[in-house]
Amino acid sequence: xxxxxxxxxxxxxxxxxxYTCGCPIVxxxxx
Amino acid sequence: xxxxxxxxSVHPFxxxxxxxxxxIGRPETGVFLALPVEAVEVLDQLAAGRTVGxxxxxxxxxxxxxxxxxxxxxxxxxxxxxQGPNGNGxxxxxxxxxxxxxxxxxxxxxxxxFGGTAFVLYGGLVLAALALVALDPSLLPSQxxxxxxxxxxxxxxxxxxxxxxxxxxxxxxxxxAARARGVNTRLGISHRLWFLVAESDLTALWSIPKRxxxxxxxxxxxxxxxxxxxxLLALAxxxxxxLTLPATARQLAAALCFVLLMRIVWQCFFFVRTDFYYVxxxxxxxxxxxxxxxxxxxxxxxxxxxxxxxxxxxxxPPAEMRVVRAYxxxxxxxxxxxxxxxxxxxxxxxxxxxxxLSRVLRTGWSGHEYDFVDTLIMALISVVPxxxxxxxxxxxxxxxxxxxxxx
Numbered sequence: 001x002x003x004x005x006x007x008x009x010x011x012x013x014x015x016x017x018x019y020t021c022g023c024p025i026v027x028x029x030x031x
Numbered sequence: 032x033x034x035x036x037x038x039x040s041v042h043p044f045x046x047x048x049x050x051x052x053x054x055i056g057r058p059e060t061g062v063f064l065a066l067p068v069e070a071v072e073v074l075d076q077l078a079a080g081r082t083v084g085x086x087x088x089x090x091x092x093x094x095x096x097x098x099x100x101x102x103x104x105x106x107x108x109x110x111x112x113x114q115g116p117n118g119n120g121x122x123x124x125x126x127x128x129x130x131x132x133x134x135x136x137x138x139x140x141x142x143x144x145f146g147g148t149a150f151v152l153y154g155g156l157v158l159a160a161l162a163l164v165a166l167d168p169s170l171l172p173s174q175x176x177x178x179x180x181x182x183x184x185x186x187x188x189x190x191x192x193x194x195x196x197x198x199x200x201x202x203x204x205x206x207x208a209a210r211a212r213g214v215n216t217r218l219g220i221s222h223r224l225w226f227l228v229a230e231s232d233l234t235a236l237w238s239i240p241k242r243x244x245x246x247x248x249x250x251x252x253x254x255x256x257x258x259x260x261x262x263l264l265a266l267a268x269x270x271x272x273x274l275t276l277p278a279t280a281r282q283l284a285a286a287l288c289f290v291l292l293m294r295i296v297w298q299c300f301f302f303v304r305t306d307f308y309y310v311x312x313x314x315x316x317x318x319x320x321x322x323x324x325x326x327x328x329x330x331x332x333x334x335x336x337x338x339x340x341x342x343x344x345x346x347x348p349p350a351e352m353r354v355v356r357a358y359x360x361x362x363x364x365x366x367x368x369x370x371x372x373x374x375x376x377x378x379x380x381x382x383x384x385x386x387x388l389s390r391v392l393r394t395g396w397s398g399h400e401y402d403f404v405d406t407l408i409m410a411l412i413s414v415v416p417x418x419x420x421x422x423x424x425x426x427x428x429x430x431x432x433x434x435x436x437x438x
Contacts, residue, residue, distance in 0.1 A: 001098070003103070005067065005345075006066055006346075007319065008110070009056075009319060012233040013231065014231045014304075015221070015223055015306070016198050016229045016230075017226045018229055
């Protein structure tokens with residue numbers, strides 16, 4: 001019996017890191 | 032149960048023919064599926080009011096095969112695309128409408144902000160900044176721009192507040208570019224591994240043609256690039272005394288420019304779902320690259336241990352599997368790098384910071400007022416997001432483990 005292949009496509013959730021780009025560097029440099 | 036006489040209610044859905052497959056979905060619930068073209072023909076016949084039995088017979092006449100209608104319909108019902116006979120379907124979470132944000136942004140305004148004229152302006156600004164940096168590479172801020180010799184905490188705090196405004200601008204870039212194409216977006220906070228992130232849910236982009244998805248996906252980094260270019264132009268003008276910039280403004284502009292450039296670098300970490308990851312996945316016609324790669328690696332591990340493959344990937348087309356195999360190297364190397372940095376930099380930094388924090392808190396306000404305030408503010412802007420990101424990541428790992436265990 002024929003079964004269709006059904007695939008759920010992924011959610012498209014673009015991102016920006018909230019602290020990684022800068023924060024630890026700021027702390028390390030300023031400490 | 033579906034009988035031959037059952038009539039099925041099909042929710043209106045969008046469709047895009049892509050690489051021999053049909054992508055259908057409901058933007059209002061954010062559920063999209065990739066199906067064979069003939070499956071959508073079946074859906075169209077059901078939507079036209081034919082019964083399950085009639086549609087099965089038609090399919091057999093045209094394709095010479097008996098179709099498992101119950102399997103097909105129950106899968107679609109679980110995703111909220113159809114409602115069972117007599118309207119008694121239970122689509123659950125898949126049918127909950129998404130609350131999109133800033134849907135009142137006029138489409139004409141969005142089209143003007145991401146139209147041809149605007150692009151000439153943005154391109155001109157970025158090219159001018161690149162030309163200035165090529166002529167004088169010292170203009171490009173390095174990590175030293177983040178060092179503030181005086182009023183460190185205050186300036187760091189101001190930098191963080193401004194950088195959060197630019198994060199909002201980045202997300203609005205995605206949102207407005209999607210609006211220009213008539214697609215709604217939801218903004219939120221989430222995590223990638225243990226990194227706390229702001230995110231724009233652009234899933235409804237599956238409802239528009241592939242080539243039109245690139246701009247909304249890249250609009251955030253574009254906003255960052257244009258903002259960096261403006262800052263570099265201002266710094267260059269200050270450098271040549273065409274513009275009088277106070278020292279603090281100059282320092283903050285250079286620091287912010289560095290943060291923005293680092294943000295663009297973050298997008299290159301495409302071993303997690305970043306903006307550039309989606310561009311690559313879209314380019315290679317992948318429907319769920321990261322999940323399929325994780326499944327491929329789990330199967331590879333199981334095979335290596337002489338066990339049965341836990342993930343059925345037989346429905347993934349061969350061309351997509353080739354991308355999955357290549358991407359699995361990026362996935363592994365990227366995670367190796369990320370875990371290496373977590374244990375060699377982030378965790379030692381956090382331990383050091385907690386030691387400092389407990390020392391200052393033990394001494395209290397009476398010890399040294401500036402030290403006390405300084406430590407609390409730094410903890411707020413640094414340790415709290417890190418711990419939040421860690422908490423979300425560990426929570427997601429526990430949830431995934433429970434799902435697999437009780438599946």
